[in-house]
């Protein structure tokens with residue numbers, strides 16, 4: 234395809250995807266949002282709508298490809314090298330700017346906002362303008378800022394705020410020394426959890442002794458931010474989209490391995506009267522989970538519809554005979570050998586009809602593979618030409634997550650062939666892939 238033909242094809246994709254996104258809002262009975270809206274419920278409103286997310290995946294990918302094609306290359310490279318937006322976002326989060334602006338829907342002049350958030354007026358103005366220029370906060374008058382559709386996601390009660398803080402703080406901190414980690418022979422060839430770039434940054438080269446999760450346990454404020462941020466991951470991952478796709482009337486037991494607090498499963502348990510859901514994690518986390526469920530869904534705790542189980546998934550066999558063993562954001566934290574240990578402890582508990590659901594980000598090559606049909610039959614979506622087959626920027630959060638796993642845990646997201654190989658080593662075979670747009674679920678059964 235010539236450059237001009239490609240641009241025209243991209244424009245057709247953008248046009249169609251925009252129509253599809255509008256239709257997704259219309260079919261859900263939702264108005265097309267305004268960027269000026271401060272409706273706090275909008276963070277969740279369409280978060281599980283796969284029609285919208287499929288359209289936005291095409292839009293994000295095709296729009297960036299269009300600009301990369303037409304813009305002078307220097308401009309595109311400089312864009313990709315810049316981190317100030319992340320730095321400004323972190324400052325806005327830590328200073329609690331969105332929360333202060335919440336009480337001022339008409340906006341606040343920076344001279345009034347400055348003493349409340351303790352940032353010098355001139356610097357505050359530049360930080361907020363940089364963010365407003367990327368549609369986070371709105372400059373309602375010169376030097377006067379208000380919340381908008383994006384900045385309400387930074388309010389203290391929004392787990393997306395904690396997730397953004399995790400990216401801007403720990404991932405940013407470790408990312409700054411990625412090359413130093415790679416050029417040091419002690420860490421370059423290692424996949425040990427303690428040898429991650431973040432630990433290199435925090436402890437210094439050669440002094441890394443603990444991995445990310447152990448470090449979190451000794452850093453309570455960051456552990457709290459991480460645990461709440463995981464709820465934000467849930468919003469992004471679209472876990473609830475799965476609720477619509479499975480035959481829940483035929484499923485009676487789900488065991489959530491490494492569940493965390495597992496609050497994302499509350500709607501699932503609410504909707505399915507015959508379902509028993511078992512949360513499994515380390516003792517401190519399970520105790521926290523019991524507290525949260527007792528507060529938010531006491532009848533499920535009293536009736537035993539939800540059960541709580543202490544489980545070290547490396548050392549103990551999971552609860553026996555469950556219909557589904559579900560793992561969300563678990564295997565991507567661990568090496569293949571460690572992941573195999575977890576799968577073996579699940580396999581030992583499975584009955585013949587049990588299924589394993591691995592919910593992570595699935596890495597797709599940016600090269601167009603010949604056997605697209607076979608991928609489609611397994612449930613993996615591929616973007617139309619001339620887009621990159623893996624949707625390019627439409628899947629950037631998947632690739633950013635892969636790099637974040639390298640930076641924090643020295644681990645990785647996996648490709649489908651890697652998942653299949655891992656499953657086989659544990660005596661499990663692929664059933665299908667559930668493409669949830671931001672993430673995927675790989676379903677396995679007994680080989």
Ligand SMILES: C[S@@+](CC[C@H](N)C(=O)[O-])C[C@H]1O[C@@H](n2cnc3c(N)ncnc32)[C@H](O)[C@@H]1O
Pocket residue numbers: 446463464467490491492493494495513514515518544545546547560561562563
């Ligand atoms: C990234 S979080 C994911 C939590 C949850 N599945 C979610 O998606 O929100 C990883 C979880 O694995 C748990 N974990 C780490 N090591 C574990 C172990 N050895 N045994 C059981 N759980 C463990 C952590 O406590 C944490 O809750």
